[in-house]
């Protein structure tokens with residue numbers, strides 16, 4: 001059949017409003033978009049909002065190869081109706097696999113670094129909605145292809161309520177399509193921006209921080225360093241709980257779990273009842289015997305410099321190599337941002353932000369009288385312990401999430417029950433019926449990005465000029481800043 005695929009048009013600002021009627025999807029995509037790279041967030045945002053045409057063209061089907069992951073329901077989602085729907089579809093499929101023809105695209109949700117994300121549902125089951133991440137491998141550099149590979153690999157390992165479930169991976173022609181959970185409530189960054197003063201109430205900060213902590217703990221236990229923690233990457237599920245997304249910057253390391261029994265004096269036996277997890281201390285005892293389970297990739301080591309600049313740990317900025325500590329640093333920045341609506345090292349420019357991160361000056365808290373006092377001291381203490389520049393002394397770096405869970409800021413949280421907690425009621429936190437579209441994100445930062453920044457700004461007195469002129473390797477930014485004693489921080 002010649003070119004019978006119907007065309008879906010997602011036009012500019014209309015994309016949020018338009019519902020696309022029945023389309024006869026088939027197995028190969030023809031993408032007519034040209035947005036290959038996203039030089040800046042505004043450019044990227046405008047590209048993301050520009051016209052996008054996807055055709056599903058049956059005539060190309062004959063030459064496309066299709067492979068599909070065999071689907072095994074994950075344990076924690078075993079009873080999820082989506083799995084039943086997937087199972088029903090595969091039972092009816094001639095080869096027992098899910099194909100693109102089983103899916104009906106509803107609309108474009110957003111465009112990322114690697115590809116586009118669509119809301120879709122199974123043709124025979126409208127209630128089984130998913131997000132489909134479509135990656136056109138032909139348009140990607142080898143570096144980005146390795147990110148796709150990493151993302152798919154990590155997704156296939158996950159089985160956790162605060163992380164996405166990969167329902168299917170579909171390889172069609174030069175497209176890789178990942179079928180994951182759809183989060184209809186947008187992301188935490190957009191939600192934060194809707195709050196008065198761009199700040200969450202402390203109870204909400206505790207809730208989101210606790211869920212993120214549990215998600216990071218799980219990733220670390222698998223030896224996965226996330227490296228891209230920021231509110232934009234935290235999507236909100238239908239029930240208001242979080243889902244960490246975007247795994248293309250992760251790196252995998254070995255992890256050797258250890259379990260020790262620790263004796264310690266109880267601070268407050270009643271309050272700490274659940275701090276040790278399911279096997280917490282018995283209330284009323286003076287001395288507790290706590291099992292200490294550590295599954296933290298403490299020997300992880302990478303030299304690649306990735307992440308979003310406001311969230312970069314000093315060891316990433318210095319290029320001296322990093323490990324698990326970068327996630328705990330980012331976690332400190334994250335708690336700070338939820339609490340104060342801005343990040344702690346943000347400068348007038350990216351350069352200044354990096355300089356502030358690398359500087360040996362102690363981080364300061366803004367004078368925010370509006371931030372409620374109860375528990376604020378604990379919150380500040382937690383942030384200070386996470387934002388320790390030396391990763392060896394940073395909270396979480398040696399024993400992982402257990403150390404952080406035991407911090408007084410989280411006192412009273414019953415960790416094993418956390419997924420059953422009622423999400424906080426915050427401004428704008430109501431589920432939108434039809435999902436959300438992409439938004440302008442703080443872009444990830446790379447050394448290449450910094451080079452461009454520096455070449456553009458050749459003012460002789462500027463830090464960038466001095467960096468360019470100096471014999472110091474650009475990767476060694478931390479040393480450079482130390483040695484050149486910048487006059488002021490932004």
Ligand SMILES: Nc1ncnc2c1ncn2[C@@H]1O[C@H](COP(=O)(O)OP(=O)(O)OP(=O)(O)O)[C@@H](O)[C@H]1O
Pocket residue numbers: 109110111112113114115116117131133180181182183184233235245246248435436437438439441444
């Ligand atoms: N599971 C999902 N449910 C709902 N919307 C999603 C989902 N996954 C992604 N999106 C939307 O699609 C957009 C693009 O997502 P994608 O993961 O491709 O890139 P990204 O989050 O912008 O990350 P990056 O470009 O940094 O890799 C997101 O900004 C988000 O708005």
